Amino acid sequence: MKILLWHVHGGWTDAFVRGQHEYLLPATPEGGPWGLGRAGREWPENVRDVAPEMLGQEDIDVVVLQRPEEVDECARLLGRRPGKDLPAVFLEHNTPKGGVPNSVHPLSDQQQIPIVHVTHFNRLFWDCGSARTTVIEHGIVDPGPLYTGELDRLGVVVNEPVRRWRVTGTDLLPGFAEAAPLDVFGMGGDGLPEAVGLGPDRLAVCGDLPGRRLHAELARRRAYLHPLRWTSLGLALLEAMHLAMPVIVLATTEAARAVPPEAGAISADVDYLRAEAARLVREPEEARARGAVARQAALEHYSLAAFLQNWDAVLAEAATGAGRLMAVTERSQL
Numbered sequence: 224m225k226i227l228l229w230h231v232h233g234g235w236t237d238a239f240v241r242g243q244h245e246y247l248l249p250a251t252p253e254g255g256p257w258g259l260g261r262a263g264r265e266w267p268e269n270v271r272d273v274a275p276e277m278l279g280q281e282d283i284d285v286v287v288l289q290r291p292e293e294v295d296e297c298a299r300l301l302g303r304r305p306g307k308d309l310p311a312v313f314l315e316h317n318t319p320k321g322g323v324p325n326s327v328h329p330l331s332d333q334q335q336i337p338i339v340h341v342t343h344f345n346r347l348f349w350d351c352g353s354a355r356t357t358v359i360e361h362g363i364v365d366p367g368p369l370y371t372g373e374l375d376r377l378g379v380v381v382n383e384p385v386r387r388w389r390v391t392g393t394d395l396l397p398g399f400a401e402a403a404p405l406d407v408f409g410m411g412g413d414g415l416p417e418a419v420g421l422g423p424d425r426l427a428v429c430g431d432l433p434g435r436r437l438h439a440e441l442a443r444r445r446a447y448l449h450p451l452r453w454t455s456l457g458l459a460l461l462e463a464m465h466l467a468m469p470v471i472v473l474a475t476t477e478a479a480r481a482v483p484p485e486a487g488a489i490s491a492d493v494d495y496l497r498a499e500a501a502r503l504v505r506e507p508e509e510a511r512a513r514g515a516v517a518r519q520a521a522l523e524h525y526s527l528a529a530f531l532q533n534w535d536a537v538l539a540e541a542a543t544g545a546g547r548l549m550a551v552t553e554r555s556q557l
Contacts, residue, residue: 224284224542227297230259231289232316234458235341237264237434238362239287242531244538246270247281249300257296275300285310285542288336291329306335310541313338318455318476319349330354339537342455342477357537362530363461363521366435369442370467370514375504376404377471378444380437380459381451383411385418392450392473393419395493399448399471400425402501406444408437409459442466445510446487446503449473456481464521469513471500481524486517 225245230236240246250260250272260272273281278300286297286305297311298304305311313336319326330338332352340346340358377399384393384407396405396419405426407415412428419426432440441447447463449472456477463470469487472478473496482489488499503510 224538225282226285226287226538227278227281227283228287229257229289229293230262231256233262233264234462235314235316235361237266238364238527238530239534240266240270241364241527242535244269247273247278247283249273249275249278251275283309285312285538287311287538288313289316294336306333310544311336312537312541315340315345315349316455318345318453324348324350326350327352328354337537337541343480344477345455359530359533359537361456361458361461361525362527363458363465363525364527365465365522366438366462367465368467368518369438370511371443372445372468372507372510372514374406374443374445375507376406376444377402377446377448377500377504378441378463378468379405379407379448379450380409380441380457380463381407382409382431384409385414386411390451390453392452395450396426397421398493398497399450399500402497403445403504405448406440408432408441438462438466442468444468445507446471446500446514448500449478451475461521461525464517465525467511467514467518469503469510470517471496471503481520483516483520485513486520487513 227247230248248260249258251258261270286309288305288311294305303309313330315338326349328349328351330336331350331354333354337355338351341361343358346356346358381391384391388394400421406429408429410431415428416426441463447468447470449457449460449470451457452473452475454476470482471487472482472489474489474491478489488496490496
């Protein structure tokens with residue numbers, strides 16, 4: 224099939240475009256949220272940048288929408304309205320914001336466009352009314368078991384930690400810095416040390432690194448810290464597990480489904496998590512053993528093959544328009 228989607232979430236798209244379809248990404252010279260295209264990523268040749276004004280010449284089979292505004296943008300660019308003239312699904316990446324648990328989804332109570340959630344937690348908490356919904360859990364392009372744990376530090380991956388603050392658990396970082404020094408990767412880390420009051424001996428801002436380099440650097444840290452309070456399920460967490468890193472995780476949103484306790488430590492008790500983080504830093508062999516559990520769990524539950532298989536089924540259903548969308552509620556064991 225020929226699939227149209229905007230490059231909105233790089234980590235998720237990295238897995239999605241590994242299928243056997245042709246993927247069209249709107250691309251403009253200035254890039255930005257409506258024209259990012261491939262953005263220099265090492266994606267297969269079946270992923271094509273297309274100028275928005277040229278999309279009308281493409282024989283598109285289905286569009287994967289990720290923002291409500293894309294419905295009108297498709298109609299403008301293609302002369303075809305998703306859900307009416309163009310087969311479509313809506314991919315919901317995010318946990319609801321605002322009046323949780325009464326948050327109403329923008330595509331609630333319509334029957335033309337099914338909503339695909341990335342976690343069961345999100346499907347539960349979004350009020351989608353009578354709209355058809357399903358869950359396709361994340362798939363990860365396996366970076367391999369790169370873990371060495373040679374540095375007695377905690378690795379953290381978070382974007383815009385100062386602006387997002389409590390959402391990302393940034394306020395918790397000083398407490399974890401008492402267990403071990405922190406190395407924080409991701410976008411928008413400028414001003415983080417000053418915001419949390421930590422000096423260079425307790426916190427280093429390591430910047431937004433390309434995927435392979437990030438994986439190699441992260442794997443040198445003794446354990447991965449995931450302090451986010453309110454997120455669907457961080458892809459960085461799943462990638463760290465694939466690296467065979469032990470993980471220290473807040474037991475919020477979907478994390479309890481993703482992380483077995485033996486993979487590191489998972490709890491809403493921050494004091495317990497800090498103590499376990501300190502233990503893993505002191506005991507590298509224990510850290511390595513828990514990291515092995517983390518990798519096995521990630522391979523079993525978030526495989527790329529299962530992810531692509533589930534998406535193939537949903538896309539085929541949308542493209543043919545036959546029958547009703549079947550819920551993909553169990554992880555495939557591939």
